[in-house]
Amino acid sequence: MATALKSRRRVKVRGGHLGPLLCWAVVFADIGTSIYYVPGILYGPYRSRAAIFVGMTLIVFILLSIKYAEVAWRYPEGGGVVTVASRALHPFAGLLGGLFILVDYYLTAALSALSGVFYIAVLAPSLTALAVEVTIGALVVLGILNFAGIKESALVSAVFAIIAAATQLLVVLVVALSLGPAGIVHSFTQLAQGPKIGPVGLVTGYAAAFLAFSGLESIAQIAPAMRLPRKLVAYRTMGLVVITMAMTSPLLTLWSTTLLPSSSDPNQFISLLGAKFAGQAVGNLVAISGALLLVFASNTAIIGAYHVFIALTRMGFMPRFVERRNRWRGTPHWAILLSVAVPIGVVQFSGANVNLLGDLYAFGLLGAFVLTCMSLDIVRWRETRLRSPLGWVGYGIGVLTTVAVAVAWTVNLVAKPLATEFGGGLTVLGLIVGFGTYYLAQQRRPAVFPVSFRADRAADSIREALAGRPAEILVILPHDAEAAESVLAASAERAGGRSAVFLYRGATHILPSEFLEVADPYLKDYHAQDAFARAESRSRKTIRHRRYVYLPGNLRTELVGEVWRHIFPKETIAVEGDQGLLPALAIERVRRHLSPEGHAVLHLFTGRLRRPLEETETAETA
Numbered sequence: 001m002a003t004a005l006k007s008r009r010r011v012k013v014r015g016g017h018l019g020p021l022l023c024w025a026v027v028f029a030d031i032g033t034s035i036y037y038v039p040g041i042l043y044g045p046y047r048s049r050a051a052i053f054v055g056m057t058l059i060v061f062i063l064l065s066i067k068y069a070e071v072a073w074r075y076p077e078g079g080g081v082v083t084v085a086s087r088a089l090h091p092f093a094g095l096l097g098g099l100f101i102l103v104d105y106y107l108t109a110a111l112s113a114l115s116g117v118f119y120i121a122v123l124a125p126s127l128t129a130l131a132v133e134v135t136i137g138a139l140v141v142l143g144i145l146n147f148a149g150i151k152e153s154a155l156v157s158a159v160f161a162i163i164a165a166a167t168q169l170l171v172v173l174v175v176a177l178s179l180g181p182a183g184i185v186h187s188f189t190q191l192a193q194g195p196k197i198g199p200v201g202l203v204t205g206y207a208a209a210f211l212a213f214s215g216l217e218s219i220a221q222i223a224p225a226m227r228l229p230r231k232l233v234a235y236r237t238m239g240l241v242v243i244t245m246a247m248t249s250p251l252l253t254l255w256s257t258t259l260l261p262s263s264s265d266p267n268q269f270i271s272l273l274g275a276k277f278a279g280q281a282v283g284n285l286v287a288i289s290g291a292l293l294l295v296f297a298s299n300t301a302i303i304g305a306y307h308v309f310i311a312l313t314r315m316g317f318m319p320r321f322v323e324r325r326n327r328w329r330g331t332p333h334w335a336i337l338l339s340v341a342v343p344i345g346v347v348q349f350s351g352a353n354v355n356l357l358g359d360l361y362a363f364g365l366l367g368a369f370v371l372t373c374m375s376l377d378i379v380r381w382r383e384t385r386l387r388s389p390l391g392w393v394g395y396g397i398g399v400l401t402t403v404a405v406a407v408a409w410t411v412n413l414v415a416k417p418l419a420t421e422f423g424g425g426l427t428v429l430g431l432i433v434g435f436g437t438y439y440l441a442q443q444r445r446p447a448v449f450p451v452s453f454r455a456d457r458a459a460d461s462i463r464e465a466l467a468g469r470p471a472e473i474l475v476i477l478p479h480d481a482e483a484a485e486s487v488l489a490a491s492a493e494r495a496g497g498r499s500a501v502f503l504y505r506g507a508t509h510i511l512p513s514e515f516l517e518v519a520d521p522y523l524k525d526y527h528a529q530d531a532f533a534r535a536e537s538r539s540r541k542t543i544r545h546r547r548y549v550y551l552p553g554n555l556r557t558e559l560v561g562e563v564w565r566h567i568f569p570k571e572t573i574a575v576e577g578d579q580g581l582l583p584a585l586a587i588e589r590v591r592r593h594l595s596p597e598g599h600a601v602l603h604l605f606t607g608r609l610r611r612p613l614e615e616t617e618t619a620e621t622a
Contacts, residue, residue, distance in 0.1 A: 016225035020236035025158035026222050027241050030108075031215030032164055032248075033297040036290045037115040038212040039253045040266030041358035046205055048190050049197065051254035053209035058250060060408075061213040063401040064369065065242050067376055068216050069234040072223040074379070076230055077452070079518040080220030081372045082311055087464065088375035091449045092435075095317045097371045098308050099430040101217060103364025103423045105308070108214070108301035109343035110350070111357040113138050116294030118267035118354070122287035131352040136344050142299045143340035146306070149329040157296070164293040167286045168248045171270060174278040175255050190258045207366075207411040211358055212249050214365050215297075220372075221304060224519035267354055298343075300516070305339035306332055307517045314523035316447040317434035342426075359416045363423025366409035373402035382463075446540070448532035450504075450548035452522055453563055455555050462566035465549045471501040474569040476560070476578050477531050479505075483575045484531060486595035488538040491573050494603065499545035501567055502535045504528050505560060506553035521552045557581065569606060576600035 018026070042050035075083045079094075081101055086094030114135045121127040127134055176184060197205070219238060226233045256269035264272050270290060275283025310332055313323040326333045350356045380395055413420050441447060451465035475491045477484050491500060506525045513519035522528055532548050539546055549567075551559060560581040564572065572582065576592070579602055591603040 016227055018222065018225045018233075019227050020233055020240060022155070022158055023219070023222060023226060023233060023237040024240040024244070025161040027215065027218045027237065028165060028244060029157040029161040029293060030218040030297050030300055031213060031241065031245065032161060032168070033112055033115070033290075033294050034212050034214055035168060035249050035252050036119060036270055036294060037111060037267065037354055037358065038209075038249075039256045039269045041211065041355050042205075042209060042253065043257045043266050043269070044355055045208070048193055048258045049205070050209075050257045051250055052191055052197075053205035054212050054250050054253045056206045057209040057212060057408075058246060060210075060401065060404045061216075061245070062242055063397065064213075064216055064373070064405065065219075065238040066235075067373055067398060067401060068219050069238040071220045071372060071376060072226065072234040072237075073229075073231040074376075074457075075220070076223050076226070077518060077520040078221050078223045078513075078516075079311060079520065080217045081368045081375075082308065082518065083520070084220075084375045084379070085371050086315075086449065087451075088378040091315060091447075093371065093375070094315065095312060095431070095434045096427070097368060097375075098312045098317075099427045099434075100364045100367035100371060100423075102305055102308055102430070103426050104214070104217070104361070104368055105301040105305035105339070105364075106342045106346060106426075107357060107361045107364065109139065109142075109298045109305070109339075110135075110346040111354065111361065112294045112298040112301065113142075113343070114347060114350075114352060114354060114357065115267065116291040116298065118265075119271060119287045119291040119294065122268055122271045123284055132347060135347050135352070138295060139298070139302075139340055139344050139347070142295075142302055143336055145299070146302060146336050146340075147326075147329065147331055147333055149331050157300075160289075160293050160296050163289045165244055165248075167274070167282075167289045168252065168270070170282065171274040171278070171286060172248060172251050174282065175251075175259070175273065178277045187254060187258055191254070203407070203411050204415050207362070207408040207415065210366060210369075210405075210408050211361055212253070213245065214361065217304075217368060217372075218300075221516045224513055224517075225515075302336070302339045302343075304516045306335035307514070309335040309338055311518040311520075311523060312434065315449070316438050316441050319433075319437055356418075360419045360422050362409075362412035362416050363419045363427075366405060366412060367423070367427075369405045370402065370409050373398070373405055377402055383460075445530075445533045446536040448529070448536050448548050450502075450522065450528075450532060450550040452520065453549055453551045453555070453559065455559060455562075458562055459566060462549070462563065465501060465547050466567070469499055469545055471547065471567050472498040472570050473500040474564060474567055474572045475500055475502045475535070476572065476574040476581070477502055477504040477535060478575045478578060479527065479531075480575075481530075481534075482597055483599045484534060485538075486597050486599040486601050487573055487575055488535055489595060490593075490601045490603070492539055492542045494571065494573065495539070495543045495546075497544065499547075500539070500543050501547045501549055501569070502532065502539075503549045503551065503560065503563060504531050505551040505557070508553040521554065522550045525550075525553070571606065572602075572604040574602055574604065576602055578602075579604060 039050060071080065071084050077083060081097035082094045085097040114131060117127060117131050117134045179187060252270060256273045260272055271283045271287040274286040309318060310323045312318045313320060322334050323332055324334055325331060377399055380398060438447065451461060454461045473495045475487060477487060506521055506528045528550055549563060551563060561583050564582050587604050589605045593601055595601055
């Protein structure tokens with residue numbers, strides 16, 4: 001009785017330290033940079049009507065924010081599109097998502113750094129002629145700083161984000177006060193000026209304006225550092241982001257494209273707007289704060305990119321040398337080099353053409369959006385039995401959001417062929433490397449992608465692991481390699497033709513996660529990967545239906561019993577000593593035998609639970 005009660009104790013899961021304000025700062029430090037270059041990019045083809053398309057995209061952005069907040073709390077290990085696509089579809093989909101976001105990070109690093117140089121040029125005009133050289137120099141310096149291990153923090157993000165947001169809102173305020181109510185209304189009437197926009201132009205402009213809201217992926221990347229309860233923090237964070245962006249992006253785009261002289265440099269629109277209505281001092285303040293935030297966003301993109309490389313390497317899709325760390329500073333020098341070299345090449349190729357970089361941006365950004373939204377829709381669909389009528393309405397809105405983003409991506413694939421060639425080429429190259437690395441490794445050691453048991457969503461974790469097929473046998477893999485071989489031999493004999501779940505409890509000591517790193521403990525637990533690889537090698541010929549569950553080592557040991565309760569197998573195979581992890585009242589009989597290696601292997605046959613599964617307390621977040 002004591003064991004059964006112990007297994008039903010509430011389990012507290014530790015969270016991070018970032019509340020809504022600091023999370024907003026990290027996200028806004030990425031997404032808030034777009035206002036410095038998007039009005040200028042849209043001004044070229046759409047002139048005074050650029051704000052129309054930003055307004056159209058703002059509606060979809062709000063819906064996207066809801067979905068990305070859900071990704072953040074559903075997948076607290078972070079990883080964004082890599083994680084959600086891997087869990088909802090297949091690890092290969094996670095590889096594709098990782099390549100999409102890499103293309104996005106490459107363009108973010110290049111475009112943000114270049115735009116930062118142009119805004120600094122407000123104070124030092126001579127830098128404009130040297131924009132390419134200065135931008136490349138800035139990227140090299142950022143690469144060296146990351147190689148040396150000097151990284152940004154959420155607190156630094158907060159400082160830069162607050163300063164930039166304050167200056168953006170200051171420009172909005174001074175322009176609004178200068179125009180007055182009548183002037184504000186008149187500025188909106190200018191959206192109707194110019195030639196008529198046809199359906200094709202409307203759709204093309206809508207697709208192009210998504211660049212104004214790039215950076216949403218950041219909310220999913222910082223999920224491991226969120227304070228509990230993550231669900232509340234995620235939605236509050238995105239609420240703050242939406243409010244900030246709604247107050248700045250459409251209005252600054254409108255006024256910078258309609259109120260400035262046609263001779264104004266589109267690469268400095270926001271600074272010039274502030275200088276015109278509040279004086280050169282405000283213009284300079286906007287230029288300095290904008291440049292700092294842009295360079296900071298470039299560094300964030302570099303950090304995000306090399307952590308994606310590391311995650312894909314740990315998943316078995318990149319050669320192992322990519323995550324190798326140097327002895328001097330302990331930093332992943334090859335991953336950093338790959339993350340910096342491509343943006344440098346892109347800047348050199350563009351010739352300091354911001355519009356060209358903006359066009360190239362579309363492929364990876366919208367590709368990641370589409371794959372994330374589609375994957376989340378699939379996850380939601382699997383929970384249809386839990387959905388109320390109102391929930392079905394929300395599900396339908398989510399699907400419409402996916403369709404809206406997919407339309408934008410499809411249009412950009414056709415309307416921006418250079419972006420498709422660049423992003424598609426990098427993606428195809430990445431897929432070739434990924435599949436080649438994966439299949440070569442499979443010949444030596446098969447890669448296994450288990451379901452990670454979540455204490456806060458226990459039933460969902462096991463439902464995902466079983467994939468609709470009840471498990472007849474549960475195999476508890478011990479840490480000792482020789483004992484594991486005995487258990488695997490027994491499972492191969494007993495589970496032939498039946499379904500089985502292999503369970504492994506991970507290491508208790510995992511290195512702490514870095515900023516923007518995918519904090520999935522399994523990706524760092526090489527002993528667990530070896531254990532599952534051995535299980536896959538020994539069982540794939542004898543056990544047709546097999547699944548794998550990983551119990552992170554930072555969770556309580558008694559949660560092994562909680563996993564058992566949700567799987568409720570007919571038979572459990574374990575080495576002697578591990579039976580104490582299971583609910584005692586549920587075992588009907590035990591068969592014990594010695595393996596040729598001398599290990600005692602137990603076959604535990606299931607009886608009946610005293611309490612139904614639905615009444616079992618699992619976990620709570622605190």
